[in-house]
Amino acid sequence: MKAGIVGANGYGGAELIRFLNQHPYADIELLISHSTSGKKISEQYPHLRGLAEWDIEDLHQEGITDRVEVLFFATPAGVTKEVLPSFLEKGIKCIDLSGDFRLKDSESYRKWYGKTPAKEEHLKSAVYGLPELNRDSIKTAELIANPGCYPTAAILGMKPAIQASIVEAKTIIIDAKSGISGAGRSPSMGNLFSEVNENIQAYKLCRHQHIPEIEQAFHELSGKDVAIMFTPHLIPMTRGIMCTMYADLTREMTAAEIHELYKETYKDELFIRVRPLGEIPATKEVYGSNYCDIGLSVDQRTNKLIIISVIDNLVKGAAGQAIQNMNLLGGWNEQTGIHHTPVYP
Structure with missing residues (x-):
C-alpha cells in the first residue's frame, strides 16, 4: 500500500515514518509539510x-493523488477539514490524526474547538478509529478519525465497566496526566524546559477538547447521556499518558469479580493488557509501544471502582493506532509493523 503523510515534520509524523519504514506491506511514497517543503526529513530528524x-x-x-492509496493527516485541528476532502473525492483512504472528524455533532466541535466544523457529509461518513470499539466499520471506511490520546486511554479503561453497567456513568471522574510531547513540536512558553521541568500543571479545566469525544464514546457504550469530570495535567516527561478514573459502582462487587469482567472483555484484544489483580501499570511499561495496560482496584469503603490505564501518547494515542487502522483497511493482522516490545528503562 502506497502511503503518504501530511504534516510529516511533527512528532506524530515522525512516529508514522518509524512504523511505516519497517512495515512489510506499506511503502512511504510521500512526505508533506508546508513549513519545511524542499528539505529532507533527515534534516528535521x-x-x-x-x-x-x-x-x-x-x-x-x-x-499527488496518483502516487498514494492512503494518506495520514498529522496536522493541527482546523487544517485537515479544509484539505482532506479533495483527496477523499479522488478515492484515497484518509486517516486523520487531528480532531476534525471525531465529533459527530458539528455544534459540539464549534463549541469545544472554537473553529468552523467540517461538512456534515464528512462528519457522518467518518468512522471513529478505535479498533476495540469499531473494528468492523474501520475495515471498510474511506475516512477514519483517529482518536485523541487522552480519549484512547480513558475509553479503553472504562469500556468494560460501562458496557456491563456496573458503574454510574454520571459519576465518572478522570484524572489524566500526559508527557510534554502531547503538546507537539512547535515551540511555546508552555513547553519550555524551564517551565515544565520539576513542575506539574493542570490545564484547560472544564474546557479541554477531548471531553466531548470521551462523552460521545461513553454515550455509545451506555446508551445514556454522560457528563464526565476530566482534568488533564502536564508532567515533566517526554512520552506517556496515565488516566486514573473513579466511578461509583451500581452494586457491591469485589475487585476479583471486576477483574474477571475486564479479562473476559479484552481476552482477544492484541494490544490491551489487563494486568494481574493488585498490579498497577506505569507509563514506562508501555513506552514506545502500541499497548494499553489496565489495572484496577475497588474501594469497598466508598463502593468506588478505580481504573488505571496507561498508553504511549505518540503510539497507541496517535501513530501506532493509525497504523493499526491501516492494517484493518488492508486486511492484515492488526499487529503488523507495530508489534514492538516496550522500551525499558
Whole structure:
C-alpha cells in the first residue's frame, strides 16, 4: 500500500515514518509539510539519517493523488477539514490524526474547538478509529478519525465497566496526566524546559477538547447521556499518558469479580493488557509501544471502582493506532509493523 503523510515534520509524523519504514506491506511514497517543503526529513530528524532520506514536498503540487492509496493527516485541528476532502473525492483512504472528524455533532466541535466544523457529509461518513470499539466499520471506511490520546486511554479503561453497567456513568471522574510531547513540536512558553521541568500543571479545566469525544464514546457504550469530570495535567516527561478514573459502582462487587469482567472483555484484544489483580501499570511499561495496560482496584469503603490505564501518547494515542487502522483497511493482522516490545528503562 502506497502511503503518504501530511504534516510529516511533527512528532506524530515522525512516529508514522518509524512504523511505516519497517512495515512489510506499506511503502512511504510521500512526505508533506508546508513549513519545511524542499528539505529532507533527515534534516528535521537526524535520527533518520541513513534510514529515511525522503524529500519533504508541498501539498499542492501536481500528481499527488496518483502516487498514494492512503494518506495520514498529522496536522493541527482546523487544517485537515479544509484539505482532506479533495483527496477523499479522488478515492484515497484518509486517516486523520487531528480532531476534525471525531465529533459527530458539528455544534459540539464549534463549541469545544472554537473553529468552523467540517461538512456534515464528512462528519457522518467518518468512522471513529478505535479498533476495540469499531473494528468492523474501520475495515471498510474511506475516512477514519483517529482518536485523541487522552480519549484512547480513558475509553479503553472504562469500556468494560460501562458496557456491563456496573458503574454510574454520571459519576465518572478522570484524572489524566500526559508527557510534554502531547503538546507537539512547535515551540511555546508552555513547553519550555524551564517551565515544565520539576513542575506539574493542570490545564484547560472544564474546557479541554477531548471531553466531548470521551462523552460521545461513553454515550455509545451506555446508551445514556454522560457528563464526565476530566482534568488533564502536564508532567515533566517526554512520552506517556496515565488516566486514573473513579466511578461509583451500581452494586457491591469485589475487585476479583471486576477483574474477571475486564479479562473476559479484552481476552482477544492484541494490544490491551489487563494486568494481574493488585498490579498497577506505569507509563514506562508501555513506552514506545502500541499497548494499553489496565489495572484496577475497588474501594469497598466508598463502593468506588478505580481504573488505571496507561498508553504511549505518540503510539497507541496517535501513530501506532493509525497504523493499526491501516492494517484493518488492508486486511492484515492488526499487529503488523507495530508489534514492538516496550522500551525499558
